[in-house]
Amino acid sequence: MRTVKVPLGNRGYDIQIGPSQLSELGRECARLKLGERCAIITDTNVGRRYAKPAYESLLKAGFNPSLVTVPAGETAKNLKSVGFCYNQLASHRLERKSFIVALGGGVVGDLAGFVAASYLRGVAFVQVPTTLLAQVDSSVGGKVGVNLKAGKNLVGAFYQPKIVLCDLDTLRTLPEREFRAGLAEVIKYGIIYDADLFARLERDLPKLLRRETKTLTEVIARCCEIKAEVVGQDETESGLRAILNFGHTIGHGLEAISSYGKYLHGEAISIGQVAAAQLSAKLSGLSQPDARRIAELFKRAGLPTDVRLHSNQRAKLFAAMKLDKKVSDGEIRFVLAKHIGEVTWGQRVPPAELEKVLTSDGHG
Numbered sequence: 001m002r003t004v005k006v007p008l009g010n011r012g013y014d015i016q017i018g019p020s021q022l023s024e025l026g027r028e029c030a031r032l033k034l035g036e037r038c039a040i041i042t043d044t045n046v047g048r049r050y051a052k053p054a055y056e057s058l059l060k061a062g063f064n065p066s067l068v069t070v071p072a073g074e075t076a077k078n079l080k081s082v083g084f085c086y087n088q089l090a091s092h093r094l095e096r097k098s099f100i101v102a103l104g105g106g107v108v109g110d111l112a113g114f115v116a117a118s119y120l121r122g123v124a125f126v127q128v129p130t131t132l133l134a135q136v137d138s139s140v141g142g143k144v145g146v147n148l149k150a151g152k153n154l155v156g157a158f159y160q161p162k163i164v165l166c167d168l169d170t171l172r173t174l175p176e177r178e179f180r181a182g183l184a185e186v187i188k189y190g191i192i193y194d195a196d197l198f199a200r201l202e203r204d205l206p207k208l209l210r211r212e213t214k215t216l217t218e219v220i221a222r223c224c225e226i227k228a229e230v231v232g233q234d235e236t237e238s239g240l241r242a243i244l245n246f247g248h249t250i251g252h253g254l255e256a257i258s259s260y261g262k263y264l265h266g267e268a269i270s271i272g273q274v275a276a277a278q279l280s281a282k283l284s285g286l287s288q289p290d291a292r293r294i295a296e297l298f299k300r301a302g303l304p305t306d307v308r309l310h311s312n313q314r315a316k317l318f319a320a321m322k323l324d325k326k327v328s329d330g331e332i333r334f335v336l337a338k339h340i341g342e343v344t345w346g347q348r349v350p351p352a353e354l355e356k357v358l359t360s361d362g363h364g
């Protein structure tokens with residue numbers, strides 16, 4: 001088991017990574033002296049497999065848990081589900097000292113976190129992420145929220161959990177496509193922050209794809225460390241935290257124009273990161289061989305790396321990128337790589353260069 005600390009003063013917390021973490025849930029909540037009444041918020045897929053062990057672990061440690069289940073999938077991350085959860089919590093008589101356990105992927109984490117941030121003006125919450133993406137990304141850093149029809153994550157808060165328990169055993173049942181999508185965020189940490197991690201991923205990719213516990217533990221822990229370090233320096237994204245958006249401007253644009261259906265988030269940002277690497281080779285000093293290494297690693301991870309758009313799709317993508325909330329003054333700014341392991345943010349990209357990478361085949 002590995003522990004990573006998120007350094008946020010009195011709102012700081014631990015991330016624990018290892019097998020059998022789910023059975024530790026009750027004990028950890030008791031150690032944190034959380035209130036007796038609690039609710040597990042989960043989705044139908046995850047609940048079917050893991051609600052029982054979570055429930056029993058809490059019960060055994062003396063808690064009084066209830067279970068709230070929402071439909072699986074991104075479409076449940078909305079205000080209607082928020083309302084449904086509030087009503088369930090009220091009917092189970094959760095009070096100020098009660099707490100919420102988010103048991104599931106990023107959808108459940110973002111939704112349950114937002115419910116926790118706002119129910120009774122805030123109750124404690126615990127993250128038990130069950131997808132690779134949630135373990136390395138969404139459960140860490142305190143961004144919670146839901147989607148509106150007008151766009152993703154438009155309502156939300158910064159609200160930190162009390163602890164994050166990453167149970168590697170839960171990853172065994174994660175569908176292959178979801179697992180590979182999570183790897184896109186893992187690779188991102190190597191590109192933006194840690195050349196050694198990137199080299200390790202090149203070496204250990206087969207072990208990761210086999211989901212070997214030791215490799216997974218170490219790699220997930222390193223990703224959490226990087227996210228914790230970045231968030232510790234810039235919790236509310238006024239500067240450095242922007243580097244976590246490498247590949248995301250194009251990625252979010254692709255997700256938006258395909259109306260969140262065609263690509264999983266990890267797939268969209270795989271394409272986005274390969275495109276950002278090509279832009280980096282032109283504009284921020286990334287070497288061509290390194291740009292190729294980046295494209296190659298995503299490809300080996302089984303992720304899409306190129307996109308050929310017709311001119312009308314390209315126009316749609318540009319419009320979608322301009323709507324992204326990271327855009328200020330109508331100008332799209334990019335995170336670009338200087339070399340593998342270091343990026344620079346707030347970079348302007350001439351529209352003509354952007355056009356070129358969105359028409360090419362991902363190999364420069």
Ligand SMILES: NC(=O)c1ccc[n+]([C@@H]2O[C@H](COP(=O)([O-])OP(=O)(O)OC[C@H]3O[C@@H](n4cnc5c(N)ncnc54)[C@H](O)[C@@H]3O)[C@@H](O)[C@H]2O)c1
Pocket residue numbers: 043044045046072073074077104105106107108110130131133134137138139140141142143144152153170171172173174175178265
């Ligand atoms: N808060 C943040 O900082 C942050 C960062 C990145 C992404 N996100 C959000 O995360 C969401 C995506 O998260 P995700 O990729 O985890 O998607 P998800 O939560 O929808 O999970 C993907 C699918 O896998 C299923 N699943 C989850 N765990 C499983 C397991 N162990 N075994 C079998 N099936 C399992 C789910 O039911 C779902 O069908 C998006 O809404 C995105 O906006 C948030």
Ligand SMILES: [Zn+2]
Pocket residue numbers: 137185248265269
């Ligand atoms: Zn992402």
